[in-house]
Amino acid sequence: MLASAAPLGGAAQVPATAGQRQPLRIVAVGDINLARAVARDYIVPGRGAEVFASVRPALRGADIAIGNLESVIVDRGAATDTARAPAFAAPKAAAALLADAGFAVLGTANNHAWDLEGRGLLESLAHLDSAGIAHAGTGPTPDAALRPAVVRRKGWTVAVFSVTRIFNYPDLVVQGHPAECCVAWADTARLRPAFKAARDSGADLVLVMLHAGREYQDLPPADVVATARGLVRAGADAVIGHHPHVPEGVERVNGHPVLYSLGNFVFAQHPRWTRRGLAAILTVAPSGAMTVQLRPVVASETPHWAAGADSARVAAHVRALSDSLARLPRTRTRRNVAPPGPRPGLR
Numbered sequence: 001m002l003a004s005a006a007p008l009g010g011a012a013q014v015p016a017t018a019g020q021r022q023p024l025r026i027v028a029v030g031d032i033n034l035a036r037a038v039a040r041d042y043i044v045p046g047r048g049a050e051v052f053a054s055v056r057p058a059l060r061g062a063d064i065a066i067g068n069l070e071s072v073i074v075d076r077g078a079a080t081d082t083a084r085a086p087a088f089a090a091p092k093a094a095a096a097l098l099a100d101a102g103f104a105v106l107g108t109a110n111n112h113a114w115d116l117e118g119r120g121l122l123e124s125l126a127h128l129d130s131a132g133i134a135h136a137g138t139g140p141t142p143d144a145a146l147r148p149a150v151v152r153r154k155g156w157t158v159a160v161f162s163v164t165r166i167f168n169y170p171d172l173v174v175q176g177h178p179a180e181c182c183v184a185w186a187d188t189a190r191l192r193p194a195f196k197a198a199r200d201s202g203a204d205l206v207l208v209m210l211h212a213g214r215e216y217q218d219l220p221p222a223d224v225v226a227t228a229r230g231l232v233r234a235g236a237d238a239v240i241g242h243h244p245h246v247p248e249g250v251e252r253v254n255g256h257p258v259l260y261s262l263g264n265f266v267f268a269q270h271p272r273w274t275r276r277g278l279a280a281i282l283t284v285a286p287s288g289a290m291t292v293q294l295r296p297v298v299a300s301e302t303p304h305w306a307a308g309a310d311s312a313r314v315a316a317h318v319r320a321l322s323d324s325l326a327r328l329p330r331t332r333t334r335r336n337v338a339p340p341g342p343r344p345g346l347r
Contacts, residue, residue, distance in 0.1 A: 021155035026207070026282040027062035029297070030242040030262030032106075034090035034097070035071040037268050038301045039080040043091045051266060052101035054304035055297075058279070059102035063153045066160060067265060068209060068242045069098075069106040069135075072116055072124040086168075087115035095131035105149045107162030107209035109137025110243065114168070114179040121182055137162025137184050137209070145184040146194055150203065156284070159203035161236075163191065165212035165227055166243055186210060188230045195235035205284065208236040213244040213261060216271050218321055220248055220260045225328055232256045238282060238290070246273035247314065249321035250292065257282070257292045260325070264299035275299055276306065276314050294318060 034043065034051070042051050052059070059065040071088035073095050081089055098106065106128060113121055121138055128135045134149035148159040165186040167174050174180045195206050208231050212224045220228070220241070228239045232253040239258045241248070248261035263277030281293040296306035296314035306314055 021204075021286040023286065024063050024154050024156050024158075024205075024284040025061075026064045026066065026158070026284070027059060028207075028209075028240045028259075028262065028280045028282065029059075029065075029067040029265040030277050030299075031070045031245060031264050032067050032098075032266045033070045033088050033268075034073070034094040034266060035081045035088040036083060036085060038266060039089075039091050039094070042301060043093050043097065044078050044080055048093055048097045049100070051097060051302055054302065055279075056101050058295075058305070062102065062281075064104045064151050064158060065102045066105040066107065066207075066209070066240075067103055068110060068162075068211065069108050069124075069128075070110055070112050070267070072113070072120045073127040074116060074120050074123050075127075088112045089116055089120065092127055095127040095133065098128075099131040099133055103133055104151055105134045105136065105160045107137050107160070107211070108135050109145065109162040109164040109184045109209070110211040111164060111166050111168045113138050113164070113183045117178070118182060134160075135162075136160055137164070138182050140182060142181065142184075145182055146190060148194070148198055148203075148206075150198075150201075155286075156204050157202050158205045158207065159195075159198035159201075160207045160209065161191065161194070161198075162209040163187075163211070164243075165210065165224065186212060186227055186231070188227070188234045191231065191236075192234040199235070205237050206235055208239045210239050210241045211243045212241060213248070215243070215245055216274065217244055218246065218248060218273075219324055220244075222328075224260070225325075228258045228260065229253045232258065240280060245269055245271075247276060247278045247296075247318055247321075249318060249323075249325040250294070251322060251325045257290065259292070259294075263297075265297060265303055266301065267299055268301050269299075273317075276310075276317075277303075278314070278318065 071090040075092040136149040139145040163186040241260045244261040247263040277297040277299040279295040
């Protein structure tokens with residue numbers, strides 16, 4: 001595993017004392033697509049328990065397990081997506097499988113959140129609610145989409161935000177499109193007060209899941225680097241990235257970890273590095289100091305942990321990418337979207 005440690009900024013501002021908290025272990029994974037082959041070959045035939053079998057103990061062993069849900073969940077009976085379907089729709093039973101795997105929070109702000117438009121988005125959230133899984137990133141209004149999932153464990157209150165900076169429209173943004181009503185965009189001008197509101201409501205930690213970047217690229221583009229660094233300056237304690245479908249590097253910004261892409265988790269793809277991802281293990285001491293360990297994953301319809309030379313190869317690759325990040329300019333970000341117009345809700 002890769003490891004790093006640094007103080008977690010903002011710990012002195014929280015209401016709880018170190019004596020009231022216990023060490024907190026958060027496990028974050030990347031892209032989860034329970035549609036296509038996973039639905040057809042595992043969930044619909046009744047073999048869904050096999051999907052998370054190898055990784056379930058580690059997810060359940062975390063105090064909080066989080067991931068990016070890259071497919072909406074809808075009840076379509078036995079119908080499933082085709083192998084190359086551009087819209088990802090997982091069966092209704094997927095929600096129970098995610099809960100059984102140990103996920104406490106799922107981020108839903110990503111470029112596939114609107115694949116079945118508003119109906120699919122809201123139905124998917126209803127299935128997560130029924131399964132007892134907290135979620136962030138989408139909702140019936142912009143304010144609901146931006147609202148964090150709040151989880152309380154071991155004396156800590158953790159607010160998890162989910163935002164996207166990429167979308168499946170020709171101009172790649174949600175602004176000016178129907179999905180603007182319901183998908184949280186990575187707008188630092190809106191997120192700064194949202195982070196503060198979460199703190200004021202008792203959050204000890206603010207985590208941000210950021211869906212951004214370019215598919216299959218080893219390094220994030222400059223605008224994503226600026227956005228991630230801006231999220232830390234806006235008040236995030238950690239930024240956890242996904243969307244490129246490959247692992248990318250890690251850096252510290254003002255002492256806070258930024259993981260640009262954990263890559264795939266449950267996702268069957270073939271281009272280079274899409275079959276290897278990362279699980280990030282964030283351990284927070286009662287003092288607020290956070291360490292980060294990265295555990296390489298063999299991503300597939302049934303993910304499992306990489307081992308031996310395979311694990312070492314992934315670790316070396318991520319270290320090299322992280323060294324490259326360290327040489328990038330320390331750019332600052334401005335507000336990254338145009339001033340908002342009307343803010344519609346979903347009718």
